[in-house]
Amino acid sequence: MTDSTLEVQKAIVGALKGDAAIVLLTGGRIYDQPPQQPTYPLIEIGPSFGDVWEGSDMDGWEVVMTVNVWSEKPGRVEASQIATAIKSAMHRAVLPLDTQQFVLGDVMGTNVIPQDDGRTTLAAIRLRFLTHDE
């Protein structure tokens, strides 16, 4: 049972940082944990869920990862635009992993949530990946 969550996270960050449209929209601000006083907009790797996905002779892992987009511009346009760029980059993505085999990557859905602070907007994109051993 090999938890590939960190490998998948590294590959997602690599893919997002390598995407010109995303870098242009966010200034390349892609964080595991954003700074206390961040510059917006930014992308944050959000909550993840990992599950065993196995069969005889197969050690596999399913990762559901949320990528959060935080925007400070009024309204949801900027957050939605960045979310769309992330979805384009991640839809049917094939990501390079260090030790595991990549099976599939899909976008499961997006939530756009104006925050109670009346200032920021969150777009949370849920991604799903399957990996297995060599």
Next chain:
Amino acid sequence: MAARRGSELIIRRGDGQPSETFTAIGAVQSSTLDINGNPIEVTTGDDVDGNNEIWQTFITGPKNFSLQARGIAKSTQPLQNVYDDFATGALTNYEIVIPQLGTFTISMIVGAMSFEGPYDGVASFDVTLQAAAAPTTFVAEV
């Protein structure tokens, strides 16, 4: 003794060599094994109980052993081996381990294969194996 995991039902395909090596046919995620006695009905009007009610009567019929396995192909070779058995009609030895029962070695033919491609999921296969004859060996689990 405790109940056992479904993954302990193991299906392995033999390589046909004199000293046979058995390997997995893919990443099997679910398997079903049926042993059928195909009983033959031989009821006659004489098969009555004390109340003169007729009871169906059977004798044992030709026995039959089949299994269905559903899984994912991690690599090309195991799946291609099974398909080759299907295409050539080969009789291939299989080793089948049934938890709490024992281990069968049995010559099987590929009865059917099907493949599934869910649009947002992983490609999978389904194979039905049919015993070509009685099991060669059966070693009960101790």
